[in-house]
Amino acid sequence: MPTRRPLALLACLTAASLTAACGGGSGFSEEEGGAADQPQASGPASLQVMIGSSGPAETDAVTAAVEAWASETGNTAEVIAATDLNQQLSQGFAAGSPPDVFYVSSDLFAGYAENGSLLPYAGDLENAGDFYPNLVEAFTYEDEFTCAPKDFSTLGLVINNEAWESAGLTDDDVPTTWEELHQVAETLTTGEQTGLVTSSEFQRLGAFMAQAGGGLVTDGEATADSEANLEALRYVQSMLDDGSMQLTSQVGAGWGGEAFGTGAAAMTIEGNWIAGAMNADYPEVDYRVVPLPAGPEGEATLSFTNCWGIAAESASQEAAQDLVGFLTTPEQQMEFARAFGVMPSVETAQEDFTTEFPDFTAFVEQADVAETVPNAEGVSPVIADLNSQLESLPGGDPAAILSSTQTNLEAALGAE
């Protein structure tokens, strides 16, 4: 059968090209390297550092630091500012060639830790004991301190000085309790300006839950529908009802900083990143930052953080750990603080930081009462869903919001 031969030839050709595609690249190789058995390269390391940068200031500062480390240790390292960090990291992991060192945001941490992408190295760092405990907790997966917190941010109450004074308020009126916050918000509310404007997401309103002694997850159990959370949402709702507080979506602002900068809000609740935005977009606004008021169960705020992840598949893990150790020293973190306004994740840098950046005192002082946003596996989508429900908080039913979140949260935590 002469005609079969071309067919067979073709089949071979196609099959050969396909298998070549499957087996030839490093992408789909069968070798599955865990942290321990990943073959390590010898000699000077060549590291890839991938960051999700907030702008040129951050990229330049990180590049300078990494280059300083490289020339000191005789290794080479390249900093890549990702345009879409999640996507580029995922591609790297799927292809088996991830960058050696990279940023991991706390809400994505559990996903990467769970699928074995991250090297659990942070416990071995020299300064492992120096990180703030709540940050260590955020990056602990299955009782193992996995990656070193890069820096952190907390929420504070940001006050417009001009509005404050023209409403006849003095330094003694700075709110320290919920009642006082409600009062000054009412005083500050005029026709054009709302006393307090913040976005409705859990990443802001969750601070009130923490102040009421609540939270979404307590000791690994779902506690979204607790009395404390309900009390917090009812309190927020009471302010929304009488107009002394509005959500950013109600005043047409993208985030609290925008509402605050444009003068639609006399106060907002934001993190230390607001300083950069105010400098750049609203330099004429005179403001100050105070700690959030205490709720029924005392002072509390939320903190946000990223960590320096090291790939489990990195061929130069030792050098990567050395680099992270260098980047998280108090001195280096102060450099980053000067360059792009982040707060050092180590306690030994706190004093230097408050001396050098007195305006940020309120943010860093609250580090001890800060709670991180829950980030266990499967919890991030639940919080995303809670956020979408919180958008209907004005006029909505807080108990219904919390109970549906409780159901979702139980399912997410139980699925582990």
Add this chain to the structure above:
Amino acid sequence: MSRLRLRSGRASSGHHEAAAGWLFITPVLVVLGLFLALPVGMAAWVSVSDWSGNGSPFAGDVSFVGAENYSELLAGGGLVTQDFGTAMRNNLWYVLLVVPTQTTLALFLAVLVGRRMLRGRGFFRTAFYFPSVTSSVAITVVFLFLFGASGAVNAALAALSIDGPNWFNDPRGVLHIALDAVGVDQAPAALTSSGALGISWWEWLAGPSVAMSTLVILAIFTTSGTFMLLFIAALQNIPGEVDEAAMVDGADARQRFFLVTLPQLRPTLFTVLTLGLIGTWQVFDQIYVGTQGGPGKTTVTPAYLSYTASFEGQRWGQGAAIAFILFAIIVTFAILQRAVLRERDTVPRRKRFKMPDQPLPVSGVSGDRTPGQVTSAGRVHNDDEDGRSR
């Protein structure tokens, strides 16, 4: 293939011909296999596996989980099902609004600029086509500004003393808003107590949110030009005599369009509707750039959900499963639509156009006309069809 075999059996030169044929198509087969068949196959495998995004999906520690990813999406009842249901709801409304509107508008524009009488045809054609050749990302950004809370659209509305909504931040469904306006602000219990895909019928009936409606406008604005081009090409292919014949028969402009021109555009209509369906079910860039699924998840679409489930949630199996469900939906819709638009051998009686003052044909069957009998405008087209079918 059988033909190849037959031919090569006849002559020895046929063998070489076949070999050469295979040789020439090999590059295409390899490219298609590498960039189409292989990735699709891989995605199909991922959708039935527990691959977590680390290392090769064909590695030894990745196992087969059957239809687990699919059943969790469709019948899990949890947040995953709710999110998928919400995405389906959002996209269904989007498709229902965009596809008919963009097709009608494209046809309308095509007829408009296809007129020989129109002065400056070239200018209008270019103007209508312009949004289609502009990057959708750029247009989305422009829309974000236009529809901002204090943007140009709201400024224009304010000039008319209308208090415009906060477009991209308004999660309320437009049907809910309309019902609210007529006093229905509580959902009937019958609609809230049951539902599909984890969300209640009341939620399904919310309609597109205000934010999604903005994206609907955006889609119509950008795609109508492309489809207008297809309709212009089809209109130019219709011989002018047919229209003239209808005119002689006394059909007015409306009748000529609906009974003569439109039926001849059926193949193009099918193309436009199919392309429209595919494009709208796969909407992604506007969401990714503009709203990221918000406000209140009302602009999450299956394509965007597939992306976030995979790249942010590291739930790659689910992401791939969503992609395959989306594929099934698109194919189903295309088949349905093909069935609806299929050319029938005879034209339904109600569509036949008859001159009221002429004697009726002997029977409704079109083969029995006699020379000299006055044919109606509708019959011109019928004859054409029947001639083909017999």
